Amino acid sequence: MNKILRYTMIGVVALTTFSCSDIDNVNKNPNSPSDVPSNMVMEGAEKWAMDNIYDLWFSGRQCLTYSQQWVQRNYTEEDRYQIRETVNNSYFNYLYMGLANFDKVITLNTDEKYKATNSAYGTNANQIAAAKIMKVWLMDIITDTWGNVPYSQAGKLESEGTLYAAYDSQKDIYTEMIKELTDAVNTIDVSQPAFSSGDVIFGGDAEKWKRFGNSLKCRLAIHLSKVDPNWKNYIKEAVESGVMQSNDDAAKFTYSASGSDYCQFYEGFYVEGRNDFSIARPLLYLLKGEADELNHKTHPWQGTVDPRLSIYTCPNANGEYTGMPFVTPTGIQDKFRASSPDWKSGQPLALTPTYSVPLMTYAELKFILCEYNGYDRQDYEDGVRASLEYWYSLAGKTLSAADEDAYVTAVSKKVDAESCAIQKYLDLFTNGTEAWTEIRRTGYPEQLMRPGEIACIYKDQPVKFTPLSDTKGDIIERVKYPTNESTLNGANFKEALSKLTDGTNNYYTKMYWDVRKSSYDHPANK
Template sequence: MKNNLIKYLSAGLGCILVLTSCDNGFEDLNKNPNAYVTPDVNSVFSLSEVYMNGQDYENHRANLIYASAMVQHLGSFAYSGDKYAYSTEWSGAFFGSTYSNGIKETSQLLSTIPNTPENVNKRSAVRIMKAYLFHRLTDLYGDIPYFDAGKGYTGLILKPKYDKQQDIYTDLLKELDESAQALDASKPFFGSSDLFYSGDVAKWKKFSYSMMLRLGMRMSKVDPAKAQLWVGKAIAGGVFQSNADNVVLNHATGPDGVNRNPYTTPFLREDLQEGNGSTKLGKTFVDQLQNTSDPRLRIYARIESTGDNTPATQKGLPNGYTSGTITAHPSWTAAGIKAYSDPNTLTILRQDAPDIIMSYAEVQFLLAEAAVRGWDSGNAQTYYNNGVTTAMQMLTVYGNAVAPVSNVEVAAYLVANPFMTLGTTAAKLNQIGTQKWIVLFFNGLEAFAELRRTGYPTIIPVNFPGNLTGGTLPRRLIYDETERVNNTTNYNTAITQQGTDEFTTRVWWDKP
């Protein structure tokens, strides 16, 4: 189901094209028929923001079926993600859709908005969005088309070359740095067309530096010195300061075709079925929250068949199960699959549930890690406590149908699960990584990247019969299979320089 906001925006752009096609002059023969003639840049900017976190097609496949199951947020007895099996349709979905949607729109915007001082904010925001899109792509697949990408309309480059992830990261960080420094509150912006911040330039600047912090930390193993440099630059520039800085995309409820959440729409359509669906909350995730008396569990989870969201009664589905395994398992009950927990339809699985694209809580945990590594002078315990507190508080974006986490509950949780100030570095990083993994629930792509980078939290990989990794955690997804046919030469060059196009090939920053 496509986003209705996209329908409206696309229809508007289509009308512009129709209205401008009445000129029968000979100059039309020299124009690219696929490019916008006079696009409404405000509409295209809004559309680009919607595309930033993807649509239900690629989110169902890449985010839910694959990444969220691989990090054991979710479990499924039908899909291949938590069994490390390959599906051409699912593995390549994010690759194809991101290029054809978000990358296309942001590239078109940058070719349309004049590069003048008055447009510095508009162009900088688009560059930040484009960097976000590309970092998710490269983190998921490794080497990808980057410098030539998005130029099918503007440069007629239909078979873009693949670039090395190291080179992509160098340019992404440059883009974020230049964009953050260029943002100027005295210059015009998109105003209400900005769905994230309503034209607040200062918040866009913090978003850029927070992304810089994320990408800088991503290089912690492959290039610690460079990672520390960019982490320091991000902190000095000014990252998120509270939940008010969170990047959030709001959604609507209905009727069919409206701006519904791209995660929840496919789940409600295919994977819920009044509690009888094939995808559930993962046992690893539910057990972690139950074992630490985490009050977030009542907000995240619910046994859909009964409506029960009591934390103690939640039951996560072990990864690697099939329907036959469930039937034969010792914990089998008459309720069968309905006894396992679903994402809560009153909160996170509401049709109008917002997307939390990047949060202050995540930033606090990144800063906690930086402090543990000696890359920041701040106090790791303070960052950890702030991260836990605001991670619980930010769940109010899902409404009050379930009681929000109270300050008393936050304090009790921190007493029961204090930061390990006297622990080893590994123990501290495990604790921080585990909290970040919880924060990233439903953001499986980022959780998958962080699990590969840090190794935390410690999860037991699945060794399902016939899996393609030898029972080890996958390190990437496999490219869209159309690339082998339509972009053969560049595809072959990519696998020559990166390694075979398999789940087990590590991307540049993913070092043992």
């Protein structure tokens, strides 16, 4: 029974609870997914994905620490790659349930029994395209977290009776994702709405869905830039079809200002009463323009303070901007809490109840195009400006033109692979999944800590970053397959293991697109 729940629409049944719309007026059985209008299914599907990715578990205790944006203030075992199997099992399930939710939107707009009724909520083709784009966005997170995973058979329980899904190679998954995005954007009619209501991300704007789909195709293409010589063709196709044009096109999910529909970062701190996270010192150093002297690492813009500093974090009790060491053993980490910023008291932007979690920003696209165009200065500067303006607007603040110009000038003296990668990393704040991917793809920022480097000095002794799982001396490459797979999908699980390095379920098997030879290697694009 558990296997059935994993790859079906059970999430759709559950997400009638999560939909922000009032479904009491719908005179239909709420326990039957086929009776829920497609716009409500889409609304619930979007929120299900956001709630289970941008939270204090999948993001907070995994991707945001893997990318060294956040660090735990109390218990650091997960930061050092000792993952809770219960959490790993749950989120593997939740993300696949998310795929099934978007599949349901597609079914409601393709099945002859439902499509005519649901066309009232947006043209069938546009709804299908938006759902496909979200499926690819989510599938990219899944495969870049675990590697080779079920894809081609994962949604075929209902249609074909497939109970045990085979694992696809990541190479094949990327091929199919790019194809699916291309097909989706080519079917969008921008003269018609995608949804009449229920779409929190773009408010049903078909043009914005098309631009997001093409921009997402650029993200996938840049992931493949070290391994696939066709990556530039994918970006060229996307740009010609139409990508994001400004910050107005950014893909973000804004939580409601009413009721208890909070951003999950806020929920964890202020509803559940936790105070477990703060800004990681490596990111803090990058934002403050300070070098990591303990590890003899330089800063590309020494002395330049990033204007986003006061938005991403808050000062400590003494009014100073500091960060928690990344990452010391539990017990030693406690000693640094008093001098670190207390996010629960200071409440930076990401911890506000209506925080807009970022799926993809316009600035990210500009940094992709900068790399695509041979590290073009104009694309780079446009990206830096877009990021500053995006984050200030999100925080309801204004950055003066003089301060913006000064920062752009300071960080643009040399435009190359490193500067582009670091500025993209800084823009990807709270988007830990993508930041982690870019670190593994490029080897930047070098200012982040690798295992064996010094996290802090405690009692006059250096404390080194010592992982609790074997990572072969690098940051974590992947998350292990969840243990439930070994019992619920045993034959396919064993075959998947045979394709990993050493034939074991480990943390160090590289992604298909990661061709680095060492932790500080920066391979060239094909």
